[in-house]
Amino acid sequence: MTTIADVAKAAGVSISTVSYVMSGKRTISPETRERVARAIEELEFRPHAGARSLASRATNVIGLQAPLRTGVDVHVVMQIVAGVVREARAHEYDILLLASDDASGLERAARSSLVDAFLVMDVESDDTRLATISSLAVPTVLIGLPAGADAVTCVDFDFEAAGALAVERFAARGHRRIALIGSPPEVVTRHTSYADRLARGFLHACAERGIEGSIHPTPSGADAARVVDDVLAEHPAVTGLFVHNEGALPHVAEHLRTRSPGQAPELIALCPPEVAHAVGGLSEVIDLPAEEIGAAAARVLGALLAGEASERVNLLEPRILPGTAG
Amino acid sequence: MTTIADVAKAAGVSISTVSYVMSGKRTISPETRERVARAIEELEFRPHAGARSLASRATNVIGLQAPLRTGVDVHVVMQIVAGVVREARAHEYDILLLASDDASGLERAARSSLVDAFLVMDVESDDTRLATISSLAVPTVLIGLPAGADAVTCVDFDFEAAGALAVERFAARGHRRIALIGSPPEVVTRHTSYADRLARGFLHACAERGIEGSIHPTPSGADAARVVDDVLAEHPAVTGLFVHNEGALPHVAEHLRTRSPGQAPELIALCPPEVAHAVGGLSEVIDLPAEEIGAAAARVLGALLAGEASERVNLLEPRILPGTAG
DNA sequence: CTGAAAGCGCTAACAT
DNA sequence: ATGTTAGCGCTTTCAG
Numbered sequence: 001m002t003t004i005a006d007v008a009k010a011a012g013v014s015i016s017t018v019s020y021v022m023s024g025k026r027t028i029s030p031e032t033r034e035r036v037a038r039a040i041e042e043l044e045f046r047p048h049a050g051a052r053s054l055a056s057r058a059t060n061v062i063g064l065q066a067p068l069r070t071g072v073d074v075h076v077v078m079q080i081v082a083g084v085v086r087e088a089r090a091h092e093y094d095i096l097l098l099a100s101d102d103a104s105g106l107e108r109a110a111r112s113s114l115v116d117a118f119l120v121m122d123v124e125s126d127d128t129r130l131a132t133i134s135s136l137a138v139p140t141v142l143i144g145l146p147a148g149a150d151a152v153t154c155v156d157f158d159f160e161a162a163g164a165l166a167v168e169r170f171a172a173r174g175h176r177r178i179a180l181i182g183s184p185p186e187v188v189t190r191h192t193s194y195a196d197r198l199a200r201g202f203l204h205a206c207a208e209r210g211i212e213g214s215i216h217p218t219p220s221g222a223d224a225a226r227v228v229d230d231v232l233a234e235h236p237a238v239t240g241l242f243v244h245n246e247g248a249l250p251h252v253a254e255h256l257r258t259r260s261p262g263q264a265p266e267l268i269a270l271c272p273p274e275v276a277h278a279v280g281g282l283s284e285v286i287d288l289p290a291e292e293i294g295a296a297a298a299r300v301l302g303a304l305l306a307g308e309a310s311e312r313v314n315l316l317e318p319r320i321l322p323g324t325a326g
Numbered sequence: 327m328t329t330i331a332d333v334a335k336a337a338g339v340s341i342s343t344v345s346y347v348m349s350g351k352r353t354i355s356p357e358t359r360e361r362v363a364r365a366i367e368e369l370e371f372r373p374h375a376g377a378r379s380l381a382s383r384a385t386n387v388i389g390l391q392a393p394l395r396t397g398v399d400v401h402v403v404m405q406i407v408a409g410v411v412r413e414a415r416a417h418e419y420d421i422l423l424l425a426s427d428d429a430s431g432l433e434r435a436a437r438s439s440l441v442d443a444f445l446v447m448d449v450e451s452d453d454t455r456l457a458t459i460s461s462l463a464v465p466t467v468l469i470g471l472p473a474g475a476d477a478v479t480c481v482d483f484d485f486e487a488a489g490a491l492a493v494e495r496f497a498a499r500g501h502r503r504i505a506l507i508g509s510p511p512e513v514v515t516r517h518t519s520y521a522d523r524l525a526r527g528f529l530h531a532c533a534e535r536g537i538e539g540s541i542h543p544t545p546s547g548a549d550a551a552r553v554v555d556d557v558l559a560e561h562p563a564v565t566g567l568f569v570h571n572e573g574a575l576p577h578v579a580e581h582l583r584t585r586s587p588g589q590a591p592e593l594i595a596l597c598p599p600e601v602a603h604a605v606g607g608l609s610e611v612i613d614l615p616a617e618e619i620g621a622a623a624a625r626v627l628g629a630l631l632a633g634e635a636s637e638r639v640n641l642l643e644p645r646i647l648p649g650t651a652g
Numbered sequence: 653c654t655g656a657a658a659g660c661g662c663t664a665a666c667a668t
Numbered sequence: 669a670t671g672t673t674a675g676c677g678c679t680t681t682c683a684g
Contacts, residue, residue, distance in 0.1 A: 001439075001661095002437075003660095003661055003662085004661065004662065005661080013670075013671085014670065014671045014672075015661090015662080015663095015671090015672095016663080016664080016670075016671065016672075016673090017669090017670060017671075019662070019663060019664085020663095020664095020670085023663080023664095025663090025664085026669080026670090027669070028669070028670085029669060029670090032669080032670080044437060045437075046434065046437035046438035046439075047438060047661080047662070048380065048438065048439045048660085048661050048662070049376070049379070049385075049438045049439055049440045050375070050376040050377070050378070050379030050380040050385065050439060050660085050661080050662090051376070051380045051660070051661035051662040051663090051676090052376070052661080052662055052663075053375070053376030053662090053676090054374065054376040054377045054380055054660090054661080054662070054663090054675095054676045054677060054678085055661075055662040055663040055664080055675080055676050056662075056663055056664085056676085057663095057676075059375075059376065061422070064423070068404055068405075068407060068408035068411060069408070070401055070404060070405065070598075070600050074400040074401055074404050075396055075400055077404070078394055078396060078400050078403070078404065079394075079396065081394060081423075082394035082395070085394060085423060085425050086425070088425070089425035089426070094422055094423075094425070094435075094440065095422070095423040095425070096387070096420055096421070096422050096423070097390070097407075097411060097420075097421040097422070097423050099411050099412070099414070099415035099420070099421070100415070108372065109420075111328075111370065111371075111372035112372040112373060112374065112375045113327075113372075113374045113375055113376060113677095114375045114420065220604055221576075221603065221604025221605065222576070222579070222580075222604060222605055222606040223604075247604060250547075250548070250576040250577055250580070251576055251580060251604075253548075254548075254576070254577060254580035254581070255580070258584045272396075274396055277547065278546055278547025278548060278549075278573060278577075279547065279548055280548040327677095329676095329677055329678085330677065330678065331677080339654075339655090340654065340655045340656075341655085341656090341677090341678080341679095342654075342655065342656080342657090342679080342680075343653090343654060343655075345678070345679060345680080346654090346679095346680095349679080351679090351680085352653080352654090353653065354653075354654085355653060355654090358653080358654080373677080373678065374676085374677050374678070376676085376677080376678090377660090377676070377677035377678040377679090378677080378678055378679080379660090379678090380659095380660045380661065380662085380676090380677080380678070380679090381659080381660055381677075381678040381679040381680080382660085382678075382679055382680090383660075383679095439661095
């Protein structure tokens with residue numbers, strides 16, 4: 001194994017000089033810097049991560065708590081993770097995938113100095129991990145927005161605004177009775193942060209505009225078609241469906257295409273562009289910029305790690321994309 | 327921060343005794359062990375990962391190279407990762423998510439002693455990372471099966487057998503002309519290991535049984551319906567479709583449900599049970615035990631790390647599950 | 653059965 | 669502008 005001492009010898013300098021060349025923490029003459037750089041290159045030297053973290057008390061690793069269950073919107077999770085990884089690597093951070101998604105996983109990683117910071121996904125409105133997060137004093141960013149988000153830094157898509165935006169779009173298109181085909185029941189009863197906020201934004205906007213709106217937790221998969229049938233049977237006045245459920249979307253779209261042709265309700269979906277693109281028949285799409293959420297979260301965490309002050313709550317504004325109808 | 331010295335002092339023993347209590351590498355009197363254990367508990371002591379890896383030359387971390395792009399079967403990837411994480415944690419290993427999915431990512435992680443071993447996903451038949459993997463001398467398990475898999479340890483589902491099994495099932499049901507609705511074109515042209523093997527098994531079995539079979543790379547999403555139409559138009563004799571494409575499956579199933587009702591071709595899918603369950607109209611399902619693949623890979627890697635000999639090639643046999651028709 | 657102490661490879665004072 | 673050196677917290681000889 002190549003060590004910093006090998007490099008120092010090869011370059012004819014002391015080991016601290018090598019260290020300082022790497023960190024840039026003191027001024028080095030161009031010639032020396034060059035000689036050291038060459039030696040590092042030639043020997044393919046990489047500092048030992050453990051030794052570095054022991055001496056510097058920083059690991060350059062971020063612990064990521066991601067929901068690996070199916071049932072959540074898998075594309076969205078994957079893209080958020082991809083965004084996190086990309087942005088983290090750009091700032092020389094690696095990502096450690098935390099196994100347990102409860103507080104114990106955070107504790108373990110923090111106490112054993114495995115990570116410098118945490119990124120926590122799948123946040124619930126009243127998340128039990130919040131207490132641990134404050135007590136641990138490890139910089140943490142939540143991807144989500146719990147109810148009393150005073151003590152923690154949060155980054156997320158503005159689901160509340162997205163719910164309102166959907167209503168606004170339907171209103172603009174002349175609809176007076178609409179329905180939200182939402183997340184699976186498990187997600188709703190868990191009070192997953194985004195589901196709560198989307199529902200709130202949707203209902204508020206409906207009330208404000210005098211539009212009648214109802215919310216329907218919907219299983220992923222073909223059963224979603226049944227929910228749609230039930231909704232339309234029970235509320236025949238419904239002319240617009242707002243879908244936020246990746247696993248239900250293709251079935252809902254295909255189902256509407258064949259059901260009562262000509263008078264099918266209009267469809268607006270909240271999902272990543274690729275998911276929308278894979279599905280036809282959408283009047284409009286509200287972009288769910290998953291990768292950008294992950295990247296933004298990593299960026300905010302980076303600022304936190306750099307000691308910079310940053311907003312407590314950081315929300316990405318919703319944007320309308322063209323539909324895929326026709 | 328609590329260190330081993332704090333524990334030693336609290337328990338009234340030497341540092342090395344604490345270390346040995348934790349590792350179990352030498353015999354400790356029950357009383358001492360008990361006292362030390364209590365001190366560890368009370369102080370909530372966790373050994374510093376970096377210090378440990380520096381002294382022991384082992385990190386207890388496994389580097390995982392996972393394809394985070396969309397386009398691959400996201401559910402499958404997620405479940406494999408979940409299996410890996412679960413099994414790894416059970417053996418006290420953590421998972422570091424490698425950012426770049428090329429050889430450079432492996433090099434960096436290995437050279438900087440970030441990980442003890444690698445788990446590599448999304449393997450291509452002629453994978454360029456193989457040379458690096460051998461040269462690095464870090465225990466590695468591929469999830470996949472490259473063409474000349476002599477030098478590396480591989481774990482995967484037996485896609486070749488699965489291709490043959492599908493043909494066999496169609497034959498048993500009396501079909502004489504079938505088609506494989508396969509992975510997206512990108513995946514096929516990349517010669518992703520599983521796509522190659524599935525195609526090979528499918529075609530061989532067709533030839534053996536005198537069944538006519540054709541293969542059709544298929545985009546995910548609603549466009550898959552078009553592919554199905556084209557296939558059925560060009561080959562009117564086709565009575566059976568074998569689908570291995572998670573993103574196409576719901577669209578294919580929904581499309582067949584409405585298209586030429588009564589005489590729709592039979593559908594067999596290769597996918598995880600939950601994916602099948604979300605889709606109706608499948609005559610039979612070949613189980614793609616994604617989580618089990620991940621767990622098996624982690625287990626084999628564990629054996630490798632423990633110095634145990636293990637098979638070079640480890641394939642999980644395909645199994646038939648009941649369909650979701652009717 | 654238990655201690656003492658020599659490193660592991662690096663960073664960051666403290667020198668000059 | 670560069671060198672010397674004292675740790676960082678742990679594992680593991682070497683002693684007893």
